[in-house]
Amino acid sequence: MPRMNACRWLPALMVLAALAAQSPVAVGQTAPHAPPAIPQPVPAASSAQAPPSAEEVADSLMAHQHYQAAIDAYKKATPNSAAVLNKMGIAHQMMFNLNDAARCYQASLKLDPTNARVMNNLGTVYDSLKQYGNAERMYRRALKVTPGSALILKNLGTDLLAQHKYKKGWEAYKAALVQDPEIFENTGSPRVENPATVQERGAMNYYMARGCVRAGQNDRAIEFLRMALNEGFTTPKKIIADNEFAALRGLPAFERLLASQPSQ
Secondary structure, eight states: OOOOOHHHHHHHHHHHHHHHTTSSSOGGGTTTTSOOOSOOOOOOOOTTSOOOOHHHHHHHHHHTTOHHHHHHHHHHSOTTOHHHHHHHHHHHHHTTOHHHHHHHHHHHHHHOTTOHHHHHHHHHHHHHTTOHHHHHHHHHHHHHHOTTOHHHHHHHHHHHHHTTOHHHHHHHHHHHHHHOTTTTTOOOSOOOOOOOOHHHHHHHHHHHHHHHHHTTOHHHHHHHHHHHHHTTSOOHHHHHHOGGGGGGTTOHHHHHHHHTSOOO
8 A cells, every 4th residue: 555645645635625616515425535526628519509608618627727727717707706716716726826715715705605615615725824723713614504514524623633632633533434434535636735743744644543443444544553653643552552443453464563663
């Protein structure tokens, strides 16, 4: 199994929310679990079809990852539309233009104040900017609209861990797993730089490991534990004492991991 890069992978779990905004399915459908794709290319118009709209052209450019061109096309569509502003925010976020992304999401929310998807997207930007308190408030606001969203619960959990609120972060992860046991499995998506320190990444990896064990993903749990150990967040002795990892005991990969660590 390829070694996962915690520095880039974990925040990616948040940005997946952005992709969900392209679909009418609720965020709780777990955009980051099986994210609806960025709008697909529009087929060439035949003589019997009307030409694609400016928004459809922009969606097609997004699908091909031509984000700046997509933004320009969205501006020609309906720039004062909440949905279009959200898409523009996604395009900016994919280019790491975080301040521009935040402005687009904020403008979208002014037009549609109860859109949990946009709240979640804005929360991911705040996390990337290390504005963890703002991110937490945005996730909690989104959960008031969609309390059963596994995606938002997981994003909230990761944000809380970054604030060293480990118990609350773990509770959010467990709530996410209740809604979607596969929540920790879906990782393929655009990525955003991890704002966490080494210690914070270690905490995130440790609690991700707990979540994976709960979801029955033992191989992934062991890999997260490996990273948590490498980052100095935990020790083999503490892992053995944690009953959350009881299911891993006796597994060859788990025993090899513990045996590979310096004696404490």
